[in-house]
Amino acid sequence: MSSFLELLQQSFVENAFIAGTLIAIVSAIIGYFVVLRAQAFAAHALSHVGFAGATLAAVLGISGLLGMSGFTVAAALGIGALGKRIRGRDVEIGMILSFALGLGVLFLRLYTNSASETVSVLFGSILSVTHMDIILTLAFGIGTLIILASIFRPLLFSSIDPEVAEARGVPTKMLSILFMFLLAITVAEAIQVVGVLLVFALIVAPAAAAQHLTRKPFSAIAISIALGVAFTWGGLLLALATSWPVSFYIATLAALTYFIAIKVGHFARPHARAAHEHSNGEYVKAA
């Protein structure tokens, strides 16, 4: 036990906890809006695009986080330009994401014959995150939180009821683009912890679980943050204790919690079972 505690005091572990906690918090808040705006698939697509960015960064020898952010932001602005009709565009988004992955495979081949690099991009490498990336993570994360805090009310308004918001003078299109930009940055950060393939676990799962438990925005966000941080700490501790992958633990904790939340949600709010038509035309399943 004492050697485990010593392990926890290693600087790479401390770095992992610091970066991981901040990323969990930002992901949870962004994730709340992702679920509210029914953009989970777009988030999934952005992470695959991030793979091409990460591998290109490796080829060019620059920070992985910067490479990923560059690609995800570009893709996000593209998706934002498509308008809010993301739904029904799964073929288009899937094709773009496959192309991005194909590029990533090429860059990977150009960069290294080492397959373990691939695995860490795809499945996370928070326990080996570099100093530069910690600093960037802190900077991006805090920046994202500040921007989110300042646009919180209008963003909430335009997510729940875009037409009325628009009529009241809220700049919904600009907010959409800004939100996609923040999502892109958050995805790039989350990739460090759980890898390209498991971004869902940090960004979507906590918020989706929370929204099965409560409809009130502040409560949902609070629960979302608590869950995200719990998954991350749980994942880190379990991974350090057993040397199984962090992302496996986070993904499993997230999935189990999500399905439990659905059941609990049914119990606690049976009247909310029916699906309802969202006022912005999107079809969203209530708890």
Added chain:
Amino acid sequence: MFSIFQYSFIQNAFLAGTVVAIVGGFVGYFLVTRGLTFAGEALSHIGFAGAAAALFVGVDPIFGLLIFTIAAGIAIGIFGKDLREEDINIGIVMTLALGLGALFISLYNGYAEQAYSILFGTILGISHTDVLVTLIFGIGTIAVLAAIFRPLLFSSIDPEVAEARGVPVRALGILFLVLVAVAVSMSVQVVGVLLIFTLLVGPAATAIRLVHNPLGAATVSIALALAYTWLGIFLAATGSWPVTFYIATISFVVYLPVRLLTART
């Protein structure tokens, strides 16, 4: 330039690749028209967990792929009443499957090479067993799909009328998902788990925009898939860039102008 064909690994790649492309193009046509592309993605991710689990217990990954994807396909067919592409439930299940795959890979002595090839395809290194399995399952799938073509088409276009006319819509739906599972498992060998779309969706989505009658569209879909695969294998064999990259890029580069220049049917 054509001297590469004397190598048996190239012959194997072309043989298996041909079967995979035909199945992929054919199944893909229905995958797109039935709006189940996201399910295809989910099956491939679940397949990854299966392949990794197979590696872990020392069995050929293709069997793990087939078992997990077929089981998942049946489950989705029975329980998934309303498969929409943004269904978070499916995304969460995919995430869980990938996480399990990551675990198995790391337990398998942390051997990342196999993970890489499952994720991104290994057609140029395909084993004899796998070619055989591919041939058997591939021909089987094509035969079944040809046999149920009409009723499946009917139930895809107008399920209620089809049901009223005695077409076993539900059973066909489940059978179709099993065929998707097989198609996905086989395609993984060529393009890997992550790029299923390039073979299963790209050719079909392109064909549907070019040709309006079902049989024609399905044929074009198969032809495109074959062309992409052959070209991809050929280019990769004569260079050192990955097959998957070529197929993904060709698939996208053909799809993009067709998508932008044609109207949705």
